[in-house]
Structures are given as C-alpha cells and as structure tokens.
Amino acid sequence: MKKMTLAISLLAAFFVADARVTELGTGREVMWDMERIAALGGGAALRLHHPEQREVAMVHDAPWEGNVCCYHTVLRDDVNYKMYYRGSAYKLPGYKNHQVVCYAESDDGVVWRKPKLGLCEYGGSKANNIILKNDGKQAAHNFSPFFDRNPACKPEEKYKAVAGEGKSGLAGFVSPDGIHWRKIREKPLITKGAFDSQNIVFWDTARGCYVTYYRTFWKGPDGKRLRGIQWATSSDFLAWSDPKWVSYDTESPNDQLYTNAIHPYDRVPGMYVGFPKRFTEGRCSVYDTSGAGGIPGVSDGVFMSSRDGARFRRWSEAFLRPGLQHERWINRNNMIAWGFVQTKSAIPGCPDELSLYSTENYYSLNSPNRLRRMTIRLDGFVSVNAPWRGGSVTTKPLTFAAAPGGKPTRLLLNASTSGAGFVRCEIRTADGAPIPGFTRAESKEIYGDEIDLAMAWTGGADVKSLAGRPITLHFELKDADIYSYRFGE
Helix, strand or coil, rough: HHHHHHHHHHHHCCCCCCCCCCHHHHEEEECCCCCEEEEEEEECCEEEEEEEEEEEECCCCCCCCCCEEEEEEECCCCCCEEEEEECCCCCCCCCCCCCCEEEEEEEECCECCCCCCCCCCCCCCCCEEEEEEECCCCCCHHCCEEEECCCCCCHHEEEEEEEECCCCCCEEEEECCCCCCEEECCCCCEEECCCCCCCCEEEECCCCEEEEECCCEEECCCCEEEEEEEEEEEECCCCCCCCCEEECCCCCCCCCCCCCCCCCCCCCCEEEEEEEEEEEEEECCCCCCCCCHCCCCCEEEECCEEEECCCCEEEECCCCCCCCCHHHHHHCCCCCCECEECCCCCCCCCCCCEEEEEECCCCCCCCCCCEEEEEECCCEEEEECCCCCHHHHHHEEEEEEECHCCCCCEEEEEEEEEEEEEEEEEEHHHHHCCCCCCCCCCCCCECCCCEEEECCCCCECCCCCCCCCCCCEEEEEEEEEEEEEEEEE
C-alpha cells in the first residue's frame, strides 16, 4: 500500500503547475511549444520539421521473420546499440505464421547485425537471433525493453521490459544483459487496458520514477471506438498508480493513435517526445493487395511533446508522411520505432544527428518488410521560423547560471540561417525593459548554421553579469530558424 501511495503521488506531481520564473541554469530550452514563449511577432511561427530518409537498416528476410515484423525498440546502453522487434509473418509464401522476439546490435546505429545467439529453436536449429518465443500468453507479440538507468537498479535487472499478455494485462520482464530474460513475477504489472500494441516503459531520471504509456480504447464524441493512450507511474516497476488518460492541446483532433513511441528527451531533462503512428481507418490505397488483415487503413507518423508527461502538444500535420514509396501506402506502415539514438553524420565535419527508424513494406505478400533509418538535427523537431520578411520571438522570464570558474558565459543558439538571413537578440528585464549593453541597437546580426551559435553585442558575447537575474530574451530573425538555446562557455 505504501508503494502504491508513492506511485500515485508521483503521478499527481506531474500536474503541478509552475508559474515561477524558469530556472534554466546551464540547461537547454527548446522552441517546441508556446509554454516558454511569451509572443511571436511579424512572420515568425512555430514550424514542424521532417526527418530525412536514409538507408535501410534492417531487412526482415530470415525464415523466423517475415512481412509483419514490427514494434521495434532501439536503444543505446553502456555496451552498444541494441534493437528488439517482433519476428512474424502474415500469409507470406514460404513463411510460417508465428511470433518471436528478435535481437540485433550495432556499433554505430547505422549498420546492424543479427547475431546467432543459440537460445531458441526454430525450424530445428538454434542458429538465430531469437531471444523469446510465445509461451501461450502472447508475450512475443509486443515485447518492449528498455535499459534501466535507475541508480538503485539491481545489476541482474539492468534491462527491463513489458509485454501484453492478451486480456490478462501487461507483464514485466528483467535481464542482466538484454539477451537472457525472465519474468519478474507471474502476476501482471497492470491490468486496466488493451495492451495489444507497443506498450512502453522507461526510467525518468529527471523525475526519479518509472513511467509507462500503453494502448487502450475510448469512445469518441460520436460514440466511435478509438485507439488511445493511458499512462501511469511507479517507484519500483512493480506497484503502479491508477492509469490516467493522456491529454492534448485543444487543436488536436480525435485521431486513432495506434502506437505512442513516447520517450524522454535527454537533452532537455523533463521533456518528453512522442511519435505515434496515426491510423486513418477505412482508407485503402491502390497499392494494397494485402487484404489489410481485415481492417483497412493508411498510417503516418505524428510528433508530440510534453513538459509534464500528462498533457502533450500534438501536431496535426504529419511528421512522417508515407511519401513516394508505394509500399508505405500499404496498411499499417510508417510505424516509428520506440527509441531514437544519437549517431554520427555521414557528412564529414558536421555535428551528430538523431537517428529514428520506421517500418516499410509491411503486409506485403511478395517480400519481407524492412526498417529504414531516418535522421533529424539535434533538437530539430520544431523551430521558431521567420521568412525573408522577418519576425520575432520573445521568451517568458528566465534565469540562467554563469559558467563555472569565472569563465565567460555565452548565449548559444541551435540555429540555422540562410546566407543573407540573420538572428539578433535583445536581452530585457523580466518586465520587458531593454538592458543596457544588450539592446537591439547593440546586438550584432549573427548568421550561420550551428548547434551552438554564439550571440554577440558590440560590447562582446559575455553575459555572465546577468546570471541569476530574471530576464527575457527577444530574438529578431530573418530567413532563419531557432531550435533551442542555452547559456554556456
């Protein structure tokens, strides 16, 4: 009972509004919603960006895989990059209709290999990458692991996972190495929900608790049964708070969200991002001859973010469109894997980027499906953008911390301009008065494309004299994007 009370209090803490001045310290602030933005002026607006398609990361062509491999998880632990997914086939000639959990690994998040683990027999051999087979309760249908960074985690439980077991609930698993797994107990962790999709759990370092987001159904305003998301918290992975519905900003329609792919964004502690697969039921493209499993529909990927884990700002425009590939217009494609990783850019001299992964060729009756890698710049999901005619953005009040050791402190932007565009900044008091030395007239026009682009004024770039003082930032920009900002060396 004590553990359950703590779990409930953790959930309630997410809803506590913080009306104080934002204490940024040396942390990073992203431009993803209006929560920390006081005003947009001129032609400035929030702009959703889209990932760039890269190479095929995985072809599911092994006999134990097939054309409906999905519910991928990608993570980076202390050893390497790891991938988990369901191996499964649906009416694909030469393949059995089955479900197994498969494991792959990579040294760079780009090139993946399927090790022969020798754990599970398939077709008379253990020379495969299967780590789990169905045990009669469908655990292999949607096995979803994570690397537990809880400092109190037991070494033999450094990897944890959940899996839906039909109507009985969400089961919990643990592992010392991410390969050898056991159930943590026979009793399900959570029993209120549907659990027939990718249900995820992670440790939130910023809030010091485990968080789960999982599939369930609800009735829309017209009485239609819709796929939705509930969530709960736990202090120990075993006792969970009562579930709550995820809520959205008022502009979000009643979409069918097939998966959620919600994950902490570690570059901004406390920030969550999500990449739900949006399912538009009843649509069927001319390229789909699969029969759609009896439930036709087309899918794309959307983006959402949250600062409290409870209420999300969800974009109605697609983050990931099906695009020109005909197979991505087949039923249930474009599912974005849970987890994204930081990887090296293929362009020499360019900064690291974020890699995400999505399914294609799902339900094809001619060949196995695939997983494709996509990339986007660090913090690059949403920006404040201004066209050539210009615009402005003003932040709400904040404080920042000076660089240690008396070193100069700079205002650093993750920003991109054209060759003719620019960004400049006026630093103001909390009530909007320009601060001498940092006024618009003294601000230099900064241009370039950097993750840390330093702002400057005629008196220099050092702003440490303003550390600890409530301020607001007023940016003027022209043909430019600002993704995030921070104060640092």
